[in-house]
Amino acid sequence: MILVTGATGHVGRAVVSLLSTRGEDVAAMVRNVAAAARLVPREVPLRVADYEDVPAVTAALAGIDSLVFIASDGEAGAVMRHHTNVIEAARKQRVRHITFTSIVDVDVGSSFYFAPVYQDAERRLADSGIPATVLRCGIYSDFILQYWLESGVDSGVLALPAGDGRVAPISRDDVAVAVTEAAVGRKPGSHYLVTGSQALGVAEIAASYSDATGTPLRYRPCSQDDYLMWTGKRLTAPWPRAFTTLCGSIAEGRYGRVSTDFASLTGRDPETFREFLVRSWRVGRPV
Numbered sequence: 001m002i003l004v005t006g007a008t009g010h011v012g013r014a015v016v017s018l019l020s021t022r023g024e025d026v027a028a029m030v031r032n033v034a035a036a037a038r039l040v041p042r043e044v045p046l047r048v049a050d051y052e053d054v055p056a057v058t059a060a061l062a063g064i065d066s067l068v069f070i071a072s073d074g075e076a077g078a079v080m081r082h083h084t085n086v087i088e089a090a091r092k093q094r095v096r097h098i099t100f101t102s103i104v105d106v107d108v109g110s111s112f113y114f115a116p117v118y119q120d121a122e123r124r125l126a127d128s129g130i131p132a133t134v135l136r137c138g139i140y141s142d143f144i145l146q147y148w149l150e151s152g153v154d155s156g157v158l159a160l161p162a163g164d165g166r167v168a169p170i171s172r173d174d175v176a177v178a179v180t181e182a183a184v185g186r187k188p189g190s191h192y193l194v195t196g197s198q199a200l201g202v203a204e205i206a207a208s209y210s211d212a213t214g215t216p217l218r219y220r221p222c223s224q225d226d227y228l229m230w231t232g233k234r235l236t237a238p239w240p241r242a243f244t245t246l247c248g249s250i251a252e253g254r255y256g257r258v259s260t261d262f263a264s265l266t267g268r269d270p271e272t273f274r275e276f277l278v279r280s281w282r283v284g285r286p287v
C-alpha cells in the first residue's frame with residue numbers, strides 16, 4: 001500500500017487522485033477528517049495523524065510499503081520536527097520506499113529560511129537507511145500567482161527584492177504528476193530537480209501576467225528591508241522572513257536552473273507559466 005501524507009493539501013490530494021485513478025492501492029494520511037471527507041475520494045482509506053503526534057504517526061504508517069511524504073509547512077522548528085517524526089516512524093515501521101518533496105535551494109550557504117529545514121530532512125532520510133527518491137521542487141506557479149502577482153494588482157507594481165534573479169515556476173498539478181510517477185516508478189537513490197521548462201526574470205513574470213489577464217503589472221526591484229516591512233504588515237510570522245529570504249535566494253541565482261527531470265519522469269513537458277495563468281483564469285479564482 002502507498003500512503004500519501006498531506007492528503008488534504010493541494011499536491012497531496014492530487015497525488016492521491018492520480019494514484020487511485022491508476023488503480024494503485026493507496027491510503028491518505030490526514031489530520032482533519034472533516035476536510036478529508038470533502039477532499040479525498042471516498043474509496044481511499046484514511047490514516048488519521050497529526051505530524052506532531054508521534055504515536056499516531058507511527059500507527060498511521062503500520063503496514064505501509066511505500067510512503068509519499070509531502071513536506072510539511074509552517075514555522076521552521078515545527079516543520080523540522082514534523083519531518084523528523086515521519087521519517088522516524090517510517091524507519092520503525094520498516095517502510096520500504098519514501099518519495100519526498102524537497103526544495104531546490106538546500107544549499108548550506110543559503111540564507112533562505114527553509115534551506116536548513118530541508119538540509120535536515122534530506123540528511124535524516126539518507127541516515128534512515130530507507131530507500132528514498134527525493135524531488136527537489138521549484139517554486140510553484142500557484143505560489144507566484146497568489147503571493148506575488150495578486151498582491152501587486154491594485155498598485156500595478158510588483159515590488160520584490162529578487163534583483164535580476166530568475167525562477168523556473170512549476171504548477172502544483174505538475175508537481176503532483178512528477179511525484180506520482182516517482183512513487184510508482186520507485187528508483188531509490190534518485191534525486192530529481194522538478195522545475196518548469198523556462199527560467200523567467202520577475203519582469204517577464206509580471207509581463208506574462210499582464211499579457212494573460214489584461215491587468216497592467218510591472219516589476220520594481222526593492223530592498224529586502226522594504227519587503228520585510230511590507231510583508232510584516234500583511235502576513236504573520238514566519239512568512240515575512242520566509243518570503244523575503246526566498247527572494248534573496250532568487251536574487252543570488254539559486255532558483256534559476258531549468259531541469260529536464262520533469263519530462264524524464266512523466267514523458268511530457270511541464271505546463272508553461274503562461275499556460276498555467278490562462279488555465280487559472282479560465283477556471284476562475286485559482287487558489
Ligand SMILES: NC(=O)c1ccc[n+]([C@@H]2O[C@H](COP(=O)([O-])OP(=O)(O)OC[C@H]3O[C@@H](n4cnc5c(N)ncnc54)[C@H](OP(=O)(O)O)[C@@H]3O)[C@@H](O)[C@H]2O)c1
Pocket residue numbers: 005006007008009010011012030031032035049050051052070071072073082101137138139140141143172
Ligand atoms: N515550492 C513552493 O513554491 C511551495 C510553496 C508552498 C508550499 N510548499 C511546500 O509544498 C508542500 C505541499 O504544497 P501544498 O500546496 O499542497 O500545501 P497545502 O495545500 O498547504 O497542504 C499542506 C498539507 O500538509 C498538511 N499538514 C500541515 N501541517 C500538518 C500537521 N501538523 N500534521 C499533519 N498534516 C499537516 C495539511 O493538512 P491540513 O489540510 O489539515 O492543514 C495539508 O494536507 C507544502 O506543505 C510545503 O512544504 C512549496
